[in-house]
Amino acid sequence: MAVVVYTESENGKLKKSALEVASYAKNVADQLGLSVTAVAINVEDPASLGTYGVAKVLGVSDQALQGFNAKAYANVIAQAAEQENAKVVIISSSADSKYLSGILAAKLNAGYVPNVVAPPETTSPFVVKRTAFSNKGFAHTEITAQVKIIGVSNNSFGLVENPTDAAVEAFSPAVNDGDFGAKSVEVDKVVGKATIADADIVVSGGRGLKGPENWGMIEELAGILGAATACSKPVSDLGWRPHGEHVGQTGKPVATNLYIAIGISGAIQHLAGVSASKTKVVINNDPEAPFFKAADYGVVGDAFEVVPELIEKLKEFKGQNG
Amino acid sequence: MKILVCISNVPDTTSKINFTDGDTKFDTNGVQFVINPNDEFGLTRAMWFKEKQGAAVHVATVGNNTVEPTIRKALAIGADEGIRIDAAPTDGFYVARQLAEIVKNGGYDLVIAGRESIDYNGGMVPGIMATLLDMNFVNTCIGLEIEGNQATAHREIDGGKETISTTLPLIIGGQKGLVEESDLRIPNMRGIMMARKKALNVVAPVDAPSQTTDQKFERPPAKGPVKLVDAGNIQELIDLLHNEAKVI
Numbered sequence: 135m136a137v138v139v140y141t142e143s144e145n146g147k148l149k150k151s152a153l154e155v156a157s158y159a160k161n162v163a164d165q166l167g168l169s170v171t172a173v174a175i176n177v178e179d180p181a182s183l184g185t186y187g188v189a190k191v192l193g194v195s196d197q198a199l200q201g202f203n204a205k206a207y208a209n210v211i212a213q214a215a216e217q218e219n220a221k222v223v224i225i226s227s228s229a230d231s232k233y234l235s236g237i238l239a240a241k242l243n244a245g246y247v248p249n250v251v252a253p254p255e256t257t258s259p260f261v262v263k264r265t266a267f268s269n270k271g272f273a274h275t276e277i278t279a280q281v282k283i284i285g286v287s288n289n290s291f292g293l294v295e296n297p298t299d300a301a302v303e304a305f306s307p308a309v310n311d312g313d314f315g316a317k318s319v320e321v322d323k324v325v326g327k328a329t330i331a332d333a334d335i336v337v338s339g340g341r342g343l344k345g346p347e348n349w350g351m352i353e354e355l356a357g358i359l360g361a362a363t364a365c366s367k368p369v370s371d372l373g374w375r376p377h378g379e380h381v382g383q384t385g386k387p388v389a390t391n392l393y394i395a396i397g398i399s400g401a402i403q404h405l406a407g408v409s410a411s412k413t414k415v416v417i418n419n420d421p422e423a424p425f426f427k428a429a430d431y432g433v434v435g436d437a438f439e440v441v442p443e444l445i446e447k448l449k450e451f452k453g454q455n456g
Numbered sequence: 457m458k459i460l461v462c463i464s465n466v467p468d469t470t471s472k473i474n475f476t477d478g479d480t481k482f483d484t485n486g487v488q489f490v491i492n493p494n495d496e497f498g499l500t501r502a503m504w505f506k507e508k509q510g511a512a513v514h515v516a517t518v519g520n521n522t523v524e525p526t527i528r529k530a531l532a533i534g535a536d537e538g539i540r541i542d543a544a545p546t547d548g549f550y551v552a553r554q555l556a557e558i559v560k561n562g563g564y565d566l567v568i569a570g571r572e573s574i575d576y577n578g579g580m581v582p583g584i585m586a587t588l589l590d591m592n593f594v595n596t597c598i599g600l601e602i603e604g605n606q607a608t609a610h611r612e613i614d615g616g617k618e619t620i621s622t623t624l625p626l627i628i629g630g631q632k633g634l635v636e637e638s639d640l641r642i643p644n645m646r647g648i649m650m651a652r653k654k655a656l657n658v659v660a661p662v663d664a665p666s667q668t669t670d671q672k673f674e675r676p677p678a679k680g681p682v683k684l685v686d687a688g689n690i691q692e693l694i695d696l697l698h699n700e701a702k703v704i
Contacts, residue, residue: 204583204593204595205593208587228614229595229596229611229612229613229614230613230614232571232579232595232596233583233595233596233611234583235579235580235583236548236552236579236580236581236582236583236584236585236586236587236595237583237584237586237587237593239548239549239580239583239584239667240552240583240584240587240588241587243667244667245547245549245667245668246548246549246578246580246667246668247668248577248578248579248580249577261671265577266575266576266577266670266673267467267473267482267574267575267576267577268574268575268577269676270472270473270675270676271473271475271673271674271675271676272673272674272675272676273576273670273671273672273673274670274671274672274673274674275668275669275670275671276668276669276670276671277667277668278666278667278668278669279549279665279667279668315592315622315623316592316593316594316609316620316621316622316626317620317621317622318618318619318620319619319620319621320618320619321613321616321617321618321619322616322617322618322619323613323615323616323617324615324616327615329614329615329616330614330615331614331615332614332615334703335703335704359704367637370632371636371637371638377598377612377632377633378612378615378616378617380632383469383493383574384469384493384494384574384631384632385632391703392697392701392703392704401470402469402470402472403469403470409676412701412703413697413701413703415693415697416682426682426684427679427682428679429682430682430683430701431682431683431684431685431693431696431697431701432682432683432684432685433684433685433686433687433690433693434684434687435687436687439687440687440690443690444690444693444694447690447691447694448694448704451694451698451704455698
């Protein structure tokens, strides 16, 4: 018996979220007196998972699994969980992991809890803390089913090293044509730029920026910080920025280390969506903007003066601090 | 084409969230309930299929009779028939089992659910249904076209989007993008009057277990006051982010 963790990769490289869920799985395994087995699909260096406490890696190399397919990947994880007789399976909160979560839960007849922000409080009964009501609250949820799936919220646990010699075993699960009823025909993805899901820093603009032509400074600021760009709901509704950048209750959730809101007043729906970020900075010319109540640091001022100044000072800072 | 739109009855997005009964229950006092936004985008897309391609559109939800105004609203927007499964929606697995039964018995070609409800954020219902029913499934769906038996779906992925080719019967987990915010419809008087005459069938739940139970809720901890930096001294902000918050 082991705790099974699905460690995601992209182009053969493990994602940061994979290392975080592996770290989390080690914590759960320690609580249960078990070891961690990772499932790694087409990963170049699976043994590196040992750094985060993984004792065994089921390494899958299969051309048919080259691109993500939710049903096929869920089938692979389910077969690994069955082989390991796993009662606990850990996944991340990426779009792909959330896509396969329901499929996996049904296959394993498991109780699945997404958006989990802390290690299990108790393992008998099995209780985890998760966000609910789109970050406006937390729930302490007991998983009563025999098999439990935990979706770990991004950046909630962090990377914890537990150096272990990971034994890599080749794993050749059955992959059926029937798994590919929904086929990817095109992936349109920005390369070489941080995404809202993975970035440590997100720079976000609102209606206070007055128009899409003013996003140059947002892009520049994000570029200096290695940050992803985002926007408020009105901005995406107006078509100033693509929907994929809309963060908030009905857009993407943000759980990043630093969230910089520029010209965003802070509607309750927006604040809910970004509240999981650790440090929040607001720049707004209206001192009464609700975002000031939710932020850690604030600048009351005109974004068109403050942001260029911030860019200049950050360039100096980066120059001195690499 | 026969479409089932699964809708969830959720607190309006502006709602303040409080808990009651020793923090074991969501406090519905003073809360206005609406069609879950992710589901409303799907419902509006279904209306498009109805008007352009002659689809029949049913809506279903799991809940007691307090959810009926939300179903009536969907009927007023233009759905043809409502179904209420008379049970408390205890968890995602339970809800998926109930809805799967409706899909199985109703012979639907397309099932539109939301990627998640904005209250309990489970995000698992469409995926569980698809697996129980062995139907094709696309999540975080931001665009859908159907031609005969063939479907082309667009999915939001981290950092971009993906185009997926699939076939009916199909289940999607929808969100904004399926239609634009400006396409959403407010029921007019005629729609409201017609909705009163449309069938709203109440069906008994099937026996199914819950896999999870929310034992206790809490509100996020109160935040300390914001630290204000003078607009003329932006260097201080950088120093704070570097030395105090340690995020740059």
